Amino acid sequence: MPGPVSGGGPRPSLGRVLIADDQPESVLLLTTFLEVEGYEVVIARNGQEALHACQQWSPDLVIMDAAMPEMDGFEATREIRRLFPDRWIPIIFLSAYSSDENRKRGLEAGGDDYLAKPVNLSLLKEKLRAMRRIAAMQRELATYAGRLERSLHQAQSDQALAHHLVTHITNPASEDDQTLKRWVRPAAQFSGDVLADARGPGGERYLMMADAAGHGLAAAISVLPLVEAFQQLAQKGFSVASMVSELNRKARRLLPRDRFVAALLAAVDEENHSLQIWNGGLPEALFLDESGRILRSWPSRHVPLGVLAEEMLACLPEAFSWAVPGQLVVYTDGLIEAEDGEGQAFGLPRLRTLLCATPPGERFARVRQAVEAHLGLATVRDDISLAILDCPVGKPVQPAIPPAPAPLPQAVPGSWCMTLRLEAPQIRELDLVPLLMGWLDQLHLDGSYRGAVFTVLSELISNAIDHGLLALDSGIKHTPEGFERYMQLRAERLAHLDAGWIELGLRWHAEAGQCYLDISVADSGRGFAYQDFLQRPDAPNGLPSGRGILIVQAIARQLRYEGAGNRVVARLVCGPSPRP
Amino acid sequence: MTAVSHRIADHRATLAVVGRFDFNIHREFRQNYEDILATPGIREIAVDLSRVEYIDSSALGMLLLLREKAMDRNIRVDLEHAHGAVRSVLEVANFGRLFQIS
Numbered sequence: 001m002p003g004p005v006s007g008g009g010p011r012p013s014l015g016r017v018l019i020a021d022d023q024p025e026s027v028l029l030l031t032t033f034l035e036v037e038g039y040e041v042v043i044a045r046n047g048q049e050a051l052h053a054c055q056q057w058s059p060d061l062v063i064m065d066a067a068m069p070e071m072d073g074f075e076a077t078r079e080i081r082r083l084f085p086d087r088w089i090p091i092i093f094l095s096a097y098s099s100d101e102n103r104k105r106g107l108e109a110g111g112d113d114y115l116a117k118p119v120n121l122s123l124l125k126e127k128l129r130a131m132r133r134i135a136a137m138q139r140e141l142a143t144y145a146g147r148l149e150r151s152l153h154q155a156q157s158d159q160a161l162a163h164h165l166v167t168h169i170t171n172p173a174s175e176d177d178q179t180l181k182r183w184v185r186p187a188a189q190f191s192g193d194v195l196a197d198a199r200g201p202g203g204e205r206y207l208m209m210a211d212a213a214g215h216g217l218a219a220a221i222s223v224l225p226l227v228e229a230f231q232q233l234a235q236k237g238f239s240v241a242s243m244v245s246e247l248n249r250k251a252r253r254l255l256p257r258d259r260f261v262a263a264l265l266a267a268v269d270e271e272n273h274s275l276q277i278w279n280g281g282l283p284e285a286l287f288l289d290e291s292g293r294i295l296r297s298w299p300s301r302h303v304p305l306g307v308l309a310e311e312m313l314a315c316l317p318e319a320f321s322w323a324v325p326g327q328l329v330v331y332t333d334g335l336i337e338a339e340d341g342e343g344q345a346f347g348l349p350r351l352r353t354l355l356c357a358t359p360p361g362e363r364f365a366r367v368r369q370a371v372e373a374h375l376g377l378a379t380v381r382d383d384i385s386l387a388i389l390d391c392p393v394g395k396p397v398q399p400a401i402p403p404a405p406a407p408l409p410q411a412v413p414g415s416w417c418m419t420l421r422l423e424a425p426q427i428r429e430l431d432l433v434p435l436l437m438g439w440l441d442q443l444h445l446d447g448s449y450r451g452a453v454f455t456v457l458s459e460l461i462s463n464a465i466d467h468g469l470l471a472l473d474s475g476i477k478h479t480p481e482g483f484e485r486y487m488q489l490r491a492e493r494l495a496h497l498d499a500g501w502i503e504l505g506l507r508w509h510a511e512a513g514q515c516y517l518d519i520s521v522a523d524s525g526r527g528f529a530y531q532d533f534l535q536r537p538d539a540p541n542g543l544p545s546g547r548g549i550l551i552v553q554a555i556a557r558q559l560r561y562e563g564a565g566n567r568v569v570a571r572l573v574c575g576p577s578p579r580p
Numbered sequence: 581m582t583a584v585s586h587r588i589a590d591h592r593a594t595l596a597v598v599g600r601f602d603f604n605i606h607r608e609f610r611q612n613y614e615d616i617l618a619t620p621g622i623r624e625i626a627v628d629l630s631r632v633e634y635i636d637s638s639a640l641g642m643l644l645l646l647r648e649k650a651m652d653r654n655i656r657v658d659l660e661h662a663h664g665a666v667r668s669v670l671e672v673a674n675f676g677r678l679f680q681i682s
Contacts, residue, residue: 211637214603214637257645258641258644258645280674281672281673281674303673303677
């Protein structure tokens with residue numbers, strides 16, 4: 001064997017070559033030539049040895065004699081291909097039989113090239129160079145393929161996690177609700193449409209249908225923070241106006257400028273048959289009675305969430321009261337814009353006609369079927385959502401008192417009290433009930449009393465503001481049109497309120513093993529003839545709204561009016577007193 | 581076929597979209613308005629929607645972005661010749677509060 005090539009020190013190897021040949025003179029020639037060229041060489045004298053060498057030594061290239069004892073070159077080549085399906089080892093056949101038939105056999109067995117013996121060394125040199133180049137490209141390709149596969153895998157597991165989060169945040173359980181039917185059909189794996197529903201502390205129902213710009217993961221993550229915020233605001237009993245303002249602020253802070261969320265927010269008071277709706281960018285919502293007449297519609301009157309600065313946004317909802325049972329229908333533009341194979345949209349007229357002609361119990365299923373039939377096999381371009389809420393009359397509504405936001409520890413022991421006096425500017429701006437509820441939650445008011453406390457606070461505070469400060473006559477509320485006028489008048493007068501005050505007091509104390517909360521509300525108004533009212537609660541005496549006071553009377557242990565009737569104290573039982 | 585183009589006359593630039601106005605043209609749309617905003621002396625941009633067949637919410641997002649960038653440079657943005665479905669999409673989003681629409 002020749003020593004290292006004269007001149008230079010050790011050169012980097014050009015690669016490992018396995019020579020499989022049983023003729024010593026041929027092996028000697030090739031070995032000498034290859035080592036001078038700069039290859040490392042290993043020799044096998046038959047096919048069996050060649051296979052063994054491939055496993056032990058993993059060559060970069062094989063020069064294979066066709067005719068060998070024990071196992072010939074063709075079979076050895078087939079075996080190598082079988083043993084290393086994922087790794088390409090270039091194999092060059094070398095044979096004295098250079099007939100076309102032999103060439104063909106070699107290539108069919110899995111050889112990459114075929115050279116005739118006696119070997120032309122300069123031709124072999126070029127073949128080796130070409131093989132090296134192809135092998136380098138193969139390796140690069142394999143690296144890229146590996147990288148691609150890893151990132152595909154990563155993307156799939158990221159998507160699975162995102163999907164889990166998105167579905168859990170947007171659809172927490174309440175799917176079995178028979179009064180609210182919902183359908184969301186995403187265009188991609190993720191939906192940018194979301195229907196969230198929540199209960200307020202007094203059992204009132206809140207709905208949010210949101211449609212983020214675009215679809216897929218980008219749209220889904222745009223809408224997530226709003227869903228979380230919506231649920232928290234609802235649990236605290238915030239008004240629709242406060243919600244809109246807060247959700248808009250959040251969207252503006254979190255989303256890039258070219259992203260926004262079209263949304264409809266509704267607060268539905270099933271007990272008093274009234275609802276409030278704010279629509280910013282969704283198609284018109286509808287209220288239908290059982291015979292299919294459209295009693296009211298709410299077209300989009302506002303810019304979607306996340307676009308306007310706070311001071312530019314009008315947050316006031318529209319009020320509505322139903323005297324006959326009906327259904328509220330809310331949907332996203334994906335539904336009316338759903339196109340069939342010919343590019344024909346489902347359309348608002350078709351939706352309205354179908355809703356009006358279908359009995360209430362079947363409307364949801366029929367619309368859904370019709371849209372799906374219309375779509376057929378066409379690609380869905382936008383997320384599609386539909387929600388239909390039953391709004392009954394006369395059925396005893398069980399105000400489902402929702403659980404407290406989190407499992408709460410025992411009430412903070414000891415007694416405490418607070419008084420808060422607010423003047424016109426704060427009364428115009430603040431949502432007073434959630435403000436006080438937040439305070440009580442901090443002091444660990446037991447979740448099972450939350451609903452009662454919320455209801456009493458809401459009734460007493462709204463009486464003080466509506467009748468004490470705004471001098472509204474609740475008599476006009478008795479018809480559905482009157483209710484809307486009342487709410488409108490209330491919003492107008494509140495916006496212009498520039499004098500007056502309200503004083504809110506909470507006193508927590510324990511007596512004989514029982515915890516009590518005294519809620520006091522006083523206002524700068526003229527008061528009212530409460531003596532008459534409390535003696536004859538059924539008498540129609542105009543001021544104030546009788547129903548509210550009756551509810552408070554039923555809940556509270558004591559209800560006491562003072563002065564001219566502009567101060568009231570309600571005492572509530574709030575559980576056994578905690579051990580100190 | 582969707583295409584975006586613009587022309588400039590004095591202080592006024594017209595940015596025209598033809599075909600489907602959706603996310604697929606966002607690069608082209610941005611390139612065009614960046615060219616306009618880089619032109620000195622522009623005071624008004626009119627987005628010509630007369631040949632738009634379809635507009636989606638990501639296109640509305642692009643319009644918002646254009647409006648914001650233009651406002652920073654005291655340039656007003658009007659939407660022109662919106663018709664049919666395109667007009668009703670703009671109306672539902674109450675874009676009339678943000679742009680002059682004709």
